[in-house]
Amino acid sequence: MAATAANRRVILKDYVEGYPREEHMEVLPGAEVPLRLAGDDPPGSVLVRNLYLSCDPYMRPKMSRPLRESYTAAFTPGSVITGYGVARVLDSSDPRLAPGDLVWGITGWEDYSVVKPPATAFLAKISHGGEGGGVPLSYYTGILGMPGLTAYVGFHEICAPKKGETVFVSAASGAVGQLVGQFARLAGCHVVGSAGSKEKVELLKTKFGFHDAFNYKEEPDLAAALKRCFPEGIDIYFENVGGAMLDAVLLNMRVHGRIAVCGFISQYNLREGEKDAVRNLSAVIGKRLRMQGFIEPDHKHLYPQYEAWVLPYIRDGTIAYVEDVAEGLESAPKALIGLFHGRNVGKQLVRIADDE
């Protein structure tokens, strides 16, 4: 292995208002970096070769100028974008990890990253992926990574589904939605999804086993579409989009319904003051609804339980997972931007190196 290598990096050039565009980011050409930890890297640091990068909706709020405190710090203009990824350890002073280990967790949008404490706490060793593991390594950006645990926690822990209940999932072909739909079907629920194209709607009904699905862009009245799909109402709503869809759902919830609030992707690119109005919240009282927000990092302790539960379903084909893989670090900005226009079909990720 060479003592140095060229490290390309994707940086955020400036804070974003509205929809992100390619010129908000820049792919810097490779600068030589050492392939060993340096003397001034703090104890516990880990040097990795990044293999897959994950494009996730939560990254958009981090691109905005920070207006107020948030659970997730904004990106810093001029610095490398960070996000979930899959990587191979090249050097490590973290006793949990050794050179050659595969890991998933928060890393940088670059060829090589030095992950330093406390961020190393989010690096998890991969036991089942890649050759011999029987599942694609890339799944650790999706079904076996943050989106997988998000779907599991949001559906099973937050929504507490019962057999026979009705479930609605928005952004249903996305990284998280496609899993919630399949988990709901496995739980004996009646599940309907919405997505933004004919192709995605077909995928929901054929590949993911949703009982029904609709293209929200072709529905002039979302509340009427939901009424058509759920004549008796919705017990569980897995919320990925917010805005007008949430308002329509509120009118169609059943008594004692639960709403797991995972994301508001329809709102992330709107400027302050442009956010969609929600006007039907009084349904929360009359229908005794529980709306609960959650984020995956609060539930990391459930990962081993989730992984043990989901792996057999992946291996025997009970659960499918559709990925949309962009090739090469240079394509990462465009892939991320595509999320906010619904261009991806399935989980969006970027492959930046073969698993050498």
Next chain:
Amino acid sequence: MAATAANRRVILKDYVEGYPREEHMEVLPGAEVPLRLAGDDPPGSVLVRNLYLSCDPYMRPKMSRPLRESYTAAFTPGSVITGYGVARVLDSSDPRLAPGDLVWGITGWEDYSVVKPPATAFLAKISHGGEGGGVPLSYYTGILGMPGLTAYVGFHEICAPKKGETVFVSAASGAVGQLVGQFARLAGCHVVGSAGSKEKVELLKTKFGFHDAFNYKEEPDLAAALKRCFPEGIDIYFENVGGAMLDAVLLNMRVHGRIAVCGFISQYNLREGEKDAVRNLSAVIGKRLRMQGFIEPDHKHLYPQYEAWVLPYIRDGTIAYVEDVAEGLESAPKALIGLFHGRNVGKQLVRIADDE
């Protein structure tokens, strides 16, 4: 006792749009009614003499033309308005109740009511009120009635407060709010309330022991007022008003905060399409908030536990309860309407007869 008596009745004349006015209701002069159950009253019926009527915000949505299913049926134009009250049993074919018993529950806005099954299930025998009981009978429209159980369930069950947490209560001098504030103080929380007049704000700080309070009508920026009162944020919001206050609260909630959604009184008199927009719901995700709607009838089983807990506090003066008592059935429409203009100071009720 005479075999018949004059029965005055308050009817809803027509469905209400916007704010209710006195002409929406009518007090009909007394028609002679028998003071015994009649042969065609179904088994289990109870004839009562109404003593106190309760004016509660939830009655307003029942005055609107029913647009969609609701947990609470709309009133019927031309019929007697129903609501919570305190009454004495005159005749009963319900084995739980005997003539002379005092009861609280759903009755009519009239001198005498025949309560029929299944509504009789909501009639509860009063054990501690009136002469000898040591607490005013009228309290069974408030602290010992529906508002009391509402405050208890919403605060203790839905919000699960911990000592040292911060609590915000809107409509804080009302029938429910004044109790939530005192329960929060007893739970070792730091509690702040909002109300709509200087007099009410003083009451919060002096009589009810709120640590701080503000007049929302004098605050040009509700979010800034909350930031001033809660520099570290709000752990628990007891929601009685909705609309702009909810939007301001969302910006000031702390991570893992809880919002018990009890009422949206600011919205009840707005027409469809006029409802206030809520635009800050994305805080539910980032702050992992739980918003939960509830209504008191779902929690009736907790009443004995609540009554046993609260009675000693009433008797030893630890908990105060302020009532706003209108005199006579004729004043009932005006008293109810006053709720929606904040004219009441404390729990609004109507005394329609001495406890004969």
